[in-house]
Amino acid sequence: MGEIIPLKKIPERSAAILFSYPKLDPEEVLKRVEEARELGVEAIELRGRHLIKGLPVLGKGHTGVVLAVKTKNGAAALKIRRVDADRSSFRREAEMLRIANEASVGPRLIGASDNLILMELVEGQYLTEWLSNPGFDPGVVKRILRRLLDMARRLDLIGLDHGELSRAHRHILIAGEKPVILDFESSSIHRRASNITSLIQYLFINEGNRHLLEGWLKLPDRHLLLKRLKDYKSTLSEEDYKALLTFCDIVQGAQEWEIKA
Numbered sequence: 001m002g003e004i005i006p007l008k009k010i011p012e013r014s015a016a017i018l019f020s021y022p023k024l025d026p027e028e029v030l031k032r033v034e035e036a037r038e039l040g041v042e043a044i045e046l047r048g049r050h051l052i053k054g055l056p057v058l059g060k061g062h063t064g065v066v067l068a069v070k071t072k073n074g075a076a077a078l079k080i081r082r083v084d085a086d087r088s089s090f091r092r093e094a095e096m097l098r099i100a101n102e103a104s105v106g107p108r109l110i111g112a113s114d115n116l117i118l119m120e121l122v123e124g125q126y127l128t129e130w131l132s133n134p135g136f137d138p139g140v141v142k143r144i145l146r147r148l149l150d151m152a153r154r155l156d157l158i159g160l161d162h163g164e165l166s167r168a169h170r171h172i173l174i175a176g177e178k179p180v181i182l183d184f185e186s187s188s189i190h191r192r193a194s195n196i197t198s199l200i201q202y203l204f205i206n207e208g209n210r211h212l213l214e215g216w217l218k219l220p221d222r223h224l225l226l227k228r229l230k231d232y233k234s235t236l237s238e239e240d241y242k243a244l245l246t247f248c249d250i251v252q253g254a255q256e257w258e259i260k261a
């Protein structure tokens with residue numbers, strides 16, 4: 001467990017930088033602390049595998065700093081907009097996450113403001129770390145990959161393009177046996193959704209990931225895979241999706257297809 005700092009103490013503590021990163025602006029901190037209070041945040045907890053100025057946090061990206069927090073309803077994750085982010089508000093990202101949630105994708109959205117997104121806290125490992133775990137049964141790996149691909153498939157069907165699944169390194173966490181797709185900052189409902197295409201490229205074309213997967217399943221030929229991806233992309237049909245999963249050795253055939261996650 002990490003150090004817990006009540007929200008009202010933040011402005012006077014070194015953790016204030018987390019609310020106005022990378023440049024500390026005391027007024028901005030006060031404003032954001034107030035936004036957090038309105039969303040129901042009571043305290044932050046300094047923990048996580050990433051460090052900002054020596055303080056442990058859950059994550060750091062180009063637009064946000066993500067902290068573990070306590071709310072009146074329990075633990076949650078708080079994404080705080082960086083003051084140097086190229087977005088002026090988180091409202092749009094929160095709306096994308098809300099739409100993803102309708103397809104049971106992404107951490108559950110709890111609330112949002114201009115500078116904050118409060119969401120379900122995901123305790124897990126990045127997919128690549130998880131895949132490096134030597135002790136699994138191949139069936140477990142295939143089941144998790146199937147669940148992950150089904151999520152991308154559901155996003156394709158509702159027309160929400162995640163936008164960063166071809167470089168999903170820090171955007172997929174595995175919590176227990178549940179994959180969670182993070183960060184809808186680059187998402188859009190106005191372009192053609194290519195989540196399956198991006199994710200399969202990330203998993204099965206990317207050299208490093210191919211290497212991680214080869215112990216668990218029979219890798220598909222890259223050239224043929226690209227052709228099947230093209231077919232899927234033009235139809236988005238269930239049939240082409242099934243063909244892709246079978247080709248990637250994630251399901252064995254029609255019978256197994258019906259066993260849903």
Ligand SMILES: Nc1ncnc2c1ncn2[C@@H]1O[C@H](COP(=O)(O)OP(=O)(O)O)[C@@H](O)[C@H]1O
Pocket residue numbers: 058059060061062063064065066077079107119120121122123170171182183184185
């Ligand atoms: N709900 C969450 N639960 C746990 N960790 C999270 C959560 N959301 C984000 N993170 C962590 O924070 C990192 C950065 O979040 P992300 O949304 O990608 O920010 P950015 O838009 O700045 O890239 C992620 O890679 C992940 O490690």
Ligand SMILES: [Mg+2]
Pocket residue numbers: 061062170171183
């Ligand atoms: Mg990110």
